[in-house]
Amino acid sequence: MTSHSPLIFRSLACRISVWVFLLLVAGGALAAWQYRSLVGALEQETDVLYRLSSQRADQHDAHLTALSAIAVASDDVHQGLFLDVAATITQFYPRIDDVQLVPLDPRLEPVGLGPRTPELVKIVRTAAMASDGSLALLAYPGRADHYILVKRSPNTAQARYGLMLGIDAGKLIEEASPFWSERGVALRLSMPDGGPPLVSRGPFSVDTVRFSRVLASASQPLLLETGMRIGLSDLLPWLPTVLTLLLVSAAYAVVLAAWRQRARARAAVEQARLSALESRLAHASRVNALGEMASGLAHELTQPLTAILAQVQACRRLLGREEADRQDLAPVVDDTIAQAKRASAILERFRNWSRPQLESASVFDLREALGNVQALLAPQAAARKVRLDFDVPASKVEVKADSVEMEQVVFNLVRNALEAVAPEQGRVAVTLKQSASGVTLDVSDNGPGIAPEIRDRLFTPFTTNRPDGTGLGLALSQRLIERAGGEIFLAEAGPGTTFRITLKSSNPSRKLAP
Template sequence: MTRASRPFLESPLRQFLLGCCLLVAAAGALFVFQRHAIVAALEQESVALHRLASQRADQHDAHLTALSAIAAAAADDRRDLFLDVAATITRFYPRIDEVQLIPLDPGGEPIGTEPVDPQTAELVRAAAKVHDGKIVLLPHPTRAHHYIMIKRSPNSAAARYGLMLGVDAAKLLGGASPYWSRPGVSLNLSLPDGQPLLAPGPAPKTIRVSRTLDSASQPLILETGVAIRMAEIFPLALTGFTLAAVGLGYTAAISALRQRARTRAAMEQARISALDSRLAHASRVNALGEMASGLAHELTQPLTAILAQAQAGRRMVDRGDMARLATVLDDTVKQARRAATMLERFRNWSRPQQMPGSACDLRDVIENVHALLTPLAASCGTRLTFHIPDNAVLVAADAIEMEQVVFNLMRNAVEATSASDSAGQVTVTLQQDARQAVLEIADNGPGVSEELRRRLFTPFTTTRANGTGLGLALSQRLVERAGGDISLVEGGSGATFRVVLPRRQGLAGATP
């Protein structure tokens, strides 16, 4: 303690004034921190809601295009076909609760998911006749918090129909986050011209965020806000703890000598440095163990195949069957190269990955896994059923990695059915559309417990005594590296895993 600082710290009045300044500074810092947290939460939730609403709005364009194509091709002759597609859309997308096909000829009969009133029908006709080919957005004439999308069909001067989708604005934004039901939070949605669709109350003036949906046809205005209340800025427990901590710290600081403070600081720094060293060492050991376990898990399949082929080759040598031995050796070499490829992938596991330049056919992947798992399914008494399209299903992914994903999922499904009292059944379904391929693997086993669902894709999560718990975690990483998604489908008996992979255009043919 210096001579200049000693009189100041030894004066009770000056100690009190300094303590008050520190408490005021602590309260100001708490205000800034809490306000920043509130603003950050609003911006983060607003961005997530904006992205979700924009994605949902883009889906409406695809629905209108599909319905328009059906209407132009066969609306007069196949009303049932149009109604079936419309019913499917309203069932899988509850926010779309009305589909109408209105003939531009007033004498024509409307086709829709429900009866349409004359006012709405005339509104659709008028909009379809005058617009320039773009989708028209209007508030629903009879339903609150709804808007309608109107498009002429065919989308040309020779249009015969006005196609309408009725969209529930509340459901367009629904299910995003519990954050939007909190007190003081406001959520408004308006048409591009400012007409409100969803406005439960005026947006708070304290903090407001306004964004336009990223949809060319539905540039709806999303406005969010939150009112900052003193109870949120200065929570009782946090404020009391902060002020008490500042006061106690200040009292302890002025009662200690500088030399002792420097000594304690040096000791604390040494302790933290030692702790950091131990934690860094533990992290390296854990990472090494995870990589080793993953490598052993990945190599089990090709090494098992090599062992089986070697045993078969030995029996052929004993019998003198040299003609078939060459085939067995070829398969052994193939599996050895497969293991070498896996080792190379683990060596490059942490390096930045690029999307493959060629496509693989998921049908070939499933066929290869089917051949590998047929003996296991037979031993477990499990029936394998496949629903595979006739045309190639090409995705931009590595064939070996996709085989590993399908192998893990199918093997888990077969082993799950072995514990069931009824006859085991595993169904593999592969579908595709213009943008993505969807693979579903379902079984009639006991399903996945609620406790396990929360950490299903976490490494080392397993229910088998001899399992490594890395199969689903590695499968998730491989699928995500290919730009796809893997998930457990909710509902139904047993367990159903869904793999969604984007289809790529402009690729070379399927990899061998």
């Protein structure tokens, strides 16, 4: 598992967390909206039922007034007209299922519709005699879902009758919206003085949302209570919930895709900027290295130039002899040409180092890059009397990278090693190995090692333990190696130091002996 795996897992976990959070917010918003809708519907239907029931209750007062006038005006002992009107009222107003006209004189017989018991007659007579002019609202004896209205007739101190309407409380609130027959909806109608409810439908419990209102009737201030039990299935109905979650997920996926696309575009721009900076930094590093190797360049060129000068002077002397054989000049001229080519090669290597590199990665023999580094730093090693060993395989070690960048990385590591070891006692070893798994390059020295306080940030820019160091060499080397698809790390840090570079091989089937 690569070092990027925890970061990938964290990023994935973050995206999943955001997605789950959005789903929870959407579910909560849907539940809140459903709750408000259900409560709003309950409140609206309660208001409709309240107004309808209040209007019906007011009609009872009008019926009592009409019946009272008929009863008082009639001379018929049997009250035939009264009974006819009462029958018509019960026919058109089914909730009124009992009408009784009870004389206050106990010697006279009451008349009316519906069942009539001595207890009922007594209650009506007593209520009428005790009336102060207002209607009496009483429970219907023996009928839990009914109540009675009692009016004295005429409504004066000389009253002769007690007039009663028997009202079915259930029918008083019927013919309303089918809303009241839905699951979880509760409805209750009670007498003003409490007691068992006249009508009770549906569940009334602690978790029931309730509305409570008294009917707007002066004679029948019945208590109307409505309620609704709202469960999770009501707040989150499956179809709207599924559609909402799918819509939120789709929107999140679109936003995430757009964000990732924008992030990739920003990353590409940033990578281009970093690549340009790295190229300039690499070039500046090579130019800086040229300044440090100026003395090495002079030493390298001195030997072939001195040899060329000596050989040309020898040719001149030979040509000045009359008996000189021209065949003797051929070896001298050949040697002069070889020395000139050697000087040209030295200059070409330095010229390549000073030129900005624009070439892309290509397959090349890594041994050639090591040979160039060895040629460049051998004079410095000789000047410090440091042993510089290069151990490379006999066969090609091909990798895909920028050859000049690889030279620069190895050059930085070897030069750092040369500067770290003690003169006349130091040893720097460069070991190249190839196996089926890839290529390994070790740069080791017998110097004092890396200070413990900078090991953890060794590849961080501007980290150095040399007073004159810039702290950019290792950071740049790491970037160049990673760009080639490899890895560089500190393998050993004392005594001595070993930096290891691993690269993918372009000929992994060939396994070379170390």
